[in-house]
Amino acid sequence: MAEASPILSLKSVRKMFGAHAAVDSIDLDIAEGEFFTIVGPSGSGKTTMLRMLAGMDTPTSGDILLRGERINDLPANKRPTCMVFQSLALFPHRTVGQNIEFPLKIRGEVPESRKARALQLMDLLRLPQSYYAKNVLKCSGGERQRVALARALAYDPQILFFDEPLSAIDYKLRKTLEKELKDIHRETKKTFVYITHSLEEAMVMSDRIGVMRAGKLVQVGTPHQIYSAPNTRFVSEFVGDVNVLPVSLDTDGRLHSRLTGARLKPPPVPEGFSEGHLVIRPEFLRFLAKAADADNAVSGRLYNEYVLGSRIQYQVRVGEGVFAVEKLRQQAFTGKLDDDVIIGWDAKDAILVTD
Amino acid sequence: METRGQRFRHSLVTVWTLAVLVFLYLPTICITLASLTASRYFQFPINKWGLDWWQKTFSSIEIRQLLSTSITIALCVTAIAVTIAFFGALAFARYEWKGRSIYQKLILLPIFFPQSVLGLALLLWFNTLGFSLSWQTAVFAHLVWIIPVVTLVISIQVYSFDPALEEAAFDLGATRWQVLKEVTLPVLFPGLFSGALFAFLLSWGNFPLSLFTTGADTTVPEYLYAKMVAGYTPGVPVLGTVSTVGAAILLIGGYGAILAMRRAKAVE
Amino acid sequence: MRLSQGGKSAIPVVLFLIVGFAAPLLAVIWFSFMPPRSFSFGGAPTLENYATIFQGTNYISFLWSLSLAVTAVALLALVCYPVAYGLVRVFGKWAMLLTLLFTIPLFVSENIRLYGWVLFLIKNGVLLGTLKSMFGLQLESILFSLPAIILGMVYVYLPFMLFPMTLGISMVPNETRDAAFDLGASRWQVFKEVELPLSMPGVVIGFLLTFVLAIGAIAEAKVLGGQRVIPITHDIEIAFTYSQNWPLGAALSVLLMLVVGVLVLLALRRFDLDTFLGRR
Numbered sequence: 001m002a003e004a005s006p007i008l009s010l011k012s013v014r015k016m017f018g019a020h021a022a023v024d025s026i027d028l029d030i031a032e033g034e035f036f037t038i039v040g041p042s043g044s045g046k047t048t049m050l051r052m053l054a055g056m057d058t059p060t061s062g063d064i065l066l067r068g069e070r071i072n073d074l075p076a077n078k079r080p081t082c083m084v085f086q087s088l089a090l091f092p093h094r095t096v097g098q099n100i101e102f103p104l105k106i107r108g109e110v111p112e113s114r115k116a117r118a119l120q121l122m123d124l125l126r127l128p129q130s131y132y133a134k135n136v137l138k139c140s141g142g143e144r145q146r147v148a149l150a151r152a153l154a155y156d157p158q159i160l161f162f163d164e165p166l167s168a169i170d171y172k173l174r175k176t177l178e179k180e181l182k183d184i185h186r187e188t189k190k191t192f193v194y195i196t197h198s199l200e201e202a203m204v205m206s207d208r209i210g211v212m213r214a215g216k217l218v219q220v221g222t223p224h225q226i227y228s229a230p231n232t233r234f235v236s237e238f239v240g241d242v243n244v245l246p247v248s249l250d251t252d253g254r255l256h257s258r259l260t261g262a263r264l265k266p267p268p269v270p271e272g273f274s275e276g277h278l279v280i281r282p283e284f285l286r287f288l289a290k291a292a293d294a295d296n297a298v299s300g301r302l303y304n305e306y307v308l309g310s311r312i313q314y315q316v317r318v319g320e321g322v323f324a325v326e327k328l329r330q331q332a333f334t335g336k337l338d339d340d341v342i343i344g345w346d347a348k349d350a351i352l353v354t355d
Numbered sequence: 356m357e358t359r360g361q362r363f364r365h366s367l368v369t370v371w372t373l374a375v376l377v378f379l380y381l382p383t384i385c386i387t388l389a390s391l392t393a394s395r396y397f398q399f400p401i402n403k404w405g406l407d408w409w410q411k412t413f414s415s416i417e418i419r420q421l422l423s424t425s426i427t428i429a430l431c432v433t434a435i436a437v438t439i440a441f442f443g444a445l446a447f448a449r450y451e452w453k454g455r456s457i458y459q460k461l462i463l464l465p466i467f468f469p470q471s472v473l474g475l476a477l478l479l480w481f482n483t484l485g486f487s488l489s490w491q492t493a494v495f496a497h498l499v500w501i502i503p504v505v506t507l508v509i510s511i512q513v514y515s516f517d518p519a520l521e522e523a524a525f526d527l528g529a530t531r532w533q534v535l536k537e538v539t540l541p542v543l544f545p546g547l548f549s550g551a552l553f554a555f556l557l558s559w560g561n562f563p564l565s566l567f568t569t570g571a572d573t574t575v576p577e578y579l580y581a582k583m584v585a586g587y588t589p590g591v592p593v594l595g596t597v598s599t600v601g602a603a604i605l606l607i608g609g610y611g612a613i614l615a616m617r618r619a620k621a622v623e
Numbered sequence: 624m625r626l627s628q629g630g631k632s633a634i635p636v637v638l639f640l641i642v643g644f645a646a647p648l649l650a651v652i653w654f655s656f657m658p659p660r661s662f663s664f665g666g667a668p669t670l671e672n673y674a675t676i677f678q679g680t681n682y683i684s685f686l687w688s689l690s691l692a693v694t695a696v697a698l699l700a701l702v703c704y705p706v707a708y709g710l711v712r713v714f715g716k717w718a719m720l721l722t723l724l725f726t727i728p729l730f731v732s733e734n735i736r737l738y739g740w741v742l743f744l745i746k747n748g749v750l751l752g753t754l755k756s757m758f759g760l761q762l763e764s765i766l767f768s769l770p771a772i773i774l775g776m777v778y779v780y781l782p783f784m785l786f787p788m789t790l791g792i793s794m795v796p797n798e799t800r801d802a803a804f805d806l807g808a809s810r811w812q813v814f815k816e817v818e819l820p821l822s823m824p825g826v827v828i829g830f831l832l833t834f835v836l837a838i839g840a841i842a843e844a845k846v847l848g849g850q851r852v853i854p855i856t857h858d859i860e861i862a863f864t865y866s867q868n869w870p871l872g873a874a875l876s877v878l879l880m881l882v883v884g885v886l887v888l889l890a891l892r893r894f895d896l897d898t899f900l901g902r903r
Contacts (some may be wrong), residue, residue: 056801076805089802093820102816103806155806360810368709372721375706379781382739385749389742397742398663399752409832443636448897450629458633459896465644467831467887469839471856472876473647475644475863479873480647481655483664499643514897556730567863576732583738583846592742595735602730610723 005067007032007191008053008159015048022048024215025062030159030193035185037194037202039238040212046195047163049212053193054161055079066158082157088148090136096122096147097132098307103155113272121150131350142173147183153188162194166201178204190307199239217230232355236279241324243285247280247352255352260320265295265347276354277302282313282326284349287333287341298323302339316343329353373507383599390592397589408589418578418594422488425559425574427560431494432558436505437551443502444509444546449516462503470500474567481568496568497558504557505550512546552609556602639751641717648880662869681858681875688855689882691844692837695776699784699833702777707788707825722789729782737775737846741766744847763776767849775843780836784829791825792818824894831890835883855879 006029030036040046051057053064055076063070066213071079082103090099099103100118109117119129125146131139136147145165152160162181166174182205185192196202202209203223210220211234219231229334230236233244247255247264255264255278263280291297300318312332316323325343327333335341389397393405412418446452447459465473477496478488486492520542524534540547562576569577575594582591626634656668659675676682706725711717728736743749744766754760765771795818802816819826841856850857853874862872 054805056805076801077807077809081805083802083805085798085802087796087798089796089798091799091821092819102803102808106807106809106812106816151806169836364810365709365713368705368713372706372709372714374832375702375781376721376724378778379725381743382736382778383728383731384739385742386735386739388749390657397745398747399742400756401751439635439639442632446629446631446633446636450627450632452627452629452633454633455629458637460891460894461640462636463891463896464887465640467835467883469835469856469879469883471839471841472859472879473644475859475872475876476647476651476861477643479649479869482662483650495643498639502639506636513751560730560732562732563839576734579732579738580734580842583734583741591738595731595738598735599727599731603727605731606727607723 005032006030006065007034007067008193009063009065009068010053011063011065013049013052013059015045015052015057016060021215021262024310026215026217028189028210028217028220031133032229033191035182035192035194035205035207036210037163037196037206037208038210038212038217039196039202041197044212045215046197046212050083050161050163050193050195053159054081054083056083058297077243078295080157081159081161082155083161083163084148084152084165086167088144088165090144090148090151092137094136095132096127096134096136096139097148099136100150100154102151117154121153125150125184136140141169142177145169145177147172147329149184150240157190159191159193162192164196167198174201174203182206191290199226203239209239212213228351231353233277233279233353234355236351236353241282241326243280243282243323245280245321246276247278248275249273260298260319262296262298267347267350267352269352270354276352279351279353280345280349282324284345285309285323285325285343287314287325287335288344288347289342291342291344295347296350297344299340299342300337302333302337302341304337305333316341318343369535383596386592386595386599388592389548390589390596392589395589396587397592405504407595412593415590418590421575421578421594424572425576426568426611428490428494428497428565428574429555432497432501433551433554435494436498436501436554437509437547439498440502440505440509440550440554441543441547443506446514447506448510448513449518462506465500465503466507468500470561470563471566473499476563477564478567490569490574492571493572493574494570496564496573497561500561500564501554503555505554508553509543509546509550512543512549516542545616548609548613551564552606556605560598560602651873651876651880654870655875655877657870657885659870660868672870675871676874676878681855684853684855684858685878688838688840688879691772691776691840691852691854692834694773695780695837696784696830696834698773698777699780700830703781703784703788703829707785709794710785710789711792725782725785733779733842734846736779739776740778740847744771761857766847767851769848769852770853772843772848775847776837776840779840779843780833783832783836787825787829787832788822789825791822791828794825795821827890827894831887835887838879838883857874 008030010026010028012025012027013023014021014025026049038046038049048057052059055071055074055078058072064072066079066081091102094102097118098113100121101114102328104114104117115132119132122129122131127143127146127150131143136144139147148165149227166177169177178201185205194202194205197210199211203226206223208220208222209226211218211226213234219226219235221229226235236242237244245257245259247257249266250256250263253266255266257264257278266278286294288294290298291299298318300316300323302314303317303322304315306313306315308326310329311326312329314325314327314333316325325344388399388401390408391404391405391406392401393403443462446455448464474496477492477499481488481492520538521534526540529537560576562580565577566580567576575598579591579594582588653664653897656670657664658666658669710721714721741748744764745751746764748764751764754762762788799821800813800817803813804897807818839856841854841860842854844850844854844857856879859872859875859879862868862875
């Protein structure tokens with residue numbers, strides 16, 4: 001995907017704050033028209049990275065290439081890229097229309113063409129035309145979001161950056177806006193680079209995701225790859241609930257779990273693996289009638305259950321450990337709390353990670 | 356942002372700021388120099404240095420009287436202003452009430468008012484009421500200007516006060532008085548302290564209000580003014596230096612105390 | 624009528640300001656309608672004092688005060704903006720210390736500080752004495768001249784412009800500036816389109832405060848101007864003291880109050896103090 005000719009390339013980009021590397025030797029290619037999301041917890045360096053890409057910070061070392069041209073020292077106002085900020089940074093002293101027209105005004109366009117373009121963008125973002133003269137401060141959260149995006153699009157950037165713009169919005173509206181954003185991406189065919197701390201949000205929208213931790217990119221891949229084949233415990237734990245068992249590889253090729261004492265049949269073992277974690281997503285765990293019904297089984301006690309909308313999650317206590325098991329509502333488990341249960345999974349549904 | 360241009364701009368701003376600081380402290384330096392001369396009249400460069408005038412000034416009974424008048428006024432103003440302004444600040448920033456927006460603007464009026472005119476207006480007012488002028492009327496006059504200032508200073512702290520703290524204390528069974536003593540006052544203390552500092556120093560340095568309202572009593576700024584206009588002695592720069600250094604010590608010491616309090620709290 | 628908690632808390636301040644501020648001003652207004660040279664409120668109201676003022680030469684003092692104030696405010700804006708900008712955006716952890724340094728002179732009586740300028744500028748003073756002894760230069764002192772008065776005003780009222788401005792500039796969010804920059808604005812366009820309009824509340828307060836203080840200034844002209852220029856406050860003081868014509872002084876005060884009051888009310892009318900002081 002990124003092989004053809006990347007619109008944006010990072011070559012061992014590093015940013016130091018004193019002795020601390022906020023962004024540490026990152027290599028990355030982003031393809032034309034891609035929706036690329038960088039995910040990481042706060043402090044992982046993702047905002048610093050985005051600020052360098054947008055031209056508001058310069059890397060300490062390494063190169064940033066836009067269509068093959070080095071843009072390290074090109075300031076933000078000269079870069080053909082544009083950012084939607086976390087706070088949105090709408091100009092509070094301007095109307096919706098004036099906000100959207102700002103980059104056009106800066107460019108010296110005449111008022112008539114500015115207005116025409118602004119109204120066109122408002123249409124695209126489903127903002128009523130009557131909002132043209134509305135004070136931005138009087139707009140709702142979702143409307144402001146659209147104004148900010150319209151303003152960035154008015155700049156006609158080659159790449160649009162997003163700095164967690166949805167983080168302050170309530171759940172329901174966020175879900176709607178995530179989909180809207182993906183639609184806008186499809187509509188405009190521009191390259192979107194998005195950062196967020198929510199892998200869930202990233203999954204919904206992105207073509208590819210890069211997971212960041214302590215200034216480094218830990219894994220880059222499609223949402224599917226990130227979900228089903230995380231390369232570290234860190235990545236696996238980043239989305240939803242997950243069962244992580246510390247395990248070591250025995251000489252006979254089986255895994256030994258210290259927590260439950262069980263000996264388990266492993267998924268394909270990476271070369272050189274001796275100790276690490278076994279990762280099993282809750283939906284791959286099943287309640288068993290007898291231990292032989294799955295490759296691996298442990299017995300425990302049903303401690304509690306949580307209704308998560310379309311799914312139900314069960315907490316099963318096994319020795320010192322706790323397992324989360326998820327079922328679709330239609331396939332809800334019929335056991336009662338404090339029942340003794342056997343849970344199990346097939347070897348192929350688990351993943352072994354070293355870190 | 357553009358780093359080179361920015362660095363250049365930043366050094367310009369720094370140089371300019373330092374120049375303004377020098378401008379601000381130049382007269383103070385001159386005053387201090389003048390206080391260190393041994394001769395009767397000021398001439399620069401100074402040919403005879405000495406602390407004679409410091410000694411003379413401090414042994415003068417008249418000057419002790421001045422200092423005591425100024426300090427008495429400033430202390431009275433501080434006590435009254437902080438008490439009234441504390442409630443004033445609660446009304447300004449803590450509570451939502453009907454007249455608040457008008458009240459907030461009314462409070463500003465005495466600050467946005469020429470002080471010399473205010474002094475004369477008060478002179479006329481005291482005269483009308485038949486009060487004879489003394490340091491007590493000066494306290495009243497200072498308060499007219501200082502209470503609004505202190506109200507604003509304390510308000511800034513009150514804005515960052517979370518009303519839920521008081522509600523939580525009520526909810527936990529505290530009485531109105533206990534809430535004030537255990538929650539509101541301790542949390543707002545830094546603001547009250549700054550307010551007291553402002554009240555004291557503004558009263559200590561005030562001239563235009565004192566001029567028309569002290570009657571027979573004289574404050575340090577009044578004395579200095581009288582001597583400047585007629586009858587310069589090197590006692591003028593001596594007192595001036597004392598005033599300046601005193602204010603600086605009080606202010607730096609005060610802010611040091613606030614910082615220390617904050618740090619102590621952070622350590623707990 | 625039952626008062627709310629806020630209303631109750633406001634009572635002490637409001638009562639005090641009624642007795643200590645509103646009443647004296649009303650007394651002044653009333654007095655301005657008393658017959659000339661009277662010392663009581665008992666006389667029959669008359670417009671004579673105002674007539675005297677409009678026929679006399681007081682307007683010259685008024686114009687002096689106005690033009691001095693306007694000049695001082697304009698100069699202060701130029702002097703203070705870079706410093707305020709620096710305090711908010713450049714100096715970082717040093718800003719606190721610098722702010723303190725800018726605050727200290729505020730608490731020293733302006734007379735003393737102005738007198739420092741006299742010592743600096745006077746013949747054989749710090750400036751001319753140094754020039755003479757080190758370079759053999761003999762220069763005229765600018766003391767007791769118009770520039771000296773303006774210098775004094777700029778000097779005395781500097782903190783009153785600086786601090787509101789600083790507060791104003793600190794109200795401009797970093798991201799908003801970055802956004803304008805990112806949308807293609809040049810350094811100057813960011814300033815013109817975003818920074819200046821958003822810091823306007825602070826700038827306006829600074830203008831207002833320094834203007835009001837400067838138009839009521841009296842010491843600068845006396846100490847540094849050597850009575851070269853007579854400001855209106857001086858006229859008022861003379862009327863109250865030497866010429867013992869309180870009604871005339873009161874009438875002059877009323878006119879000054881009118882100018883100041885109209886200006887302050889106009890500027891503060893649409894001003895939200897909550898956002899300015901509390902940053903809510």
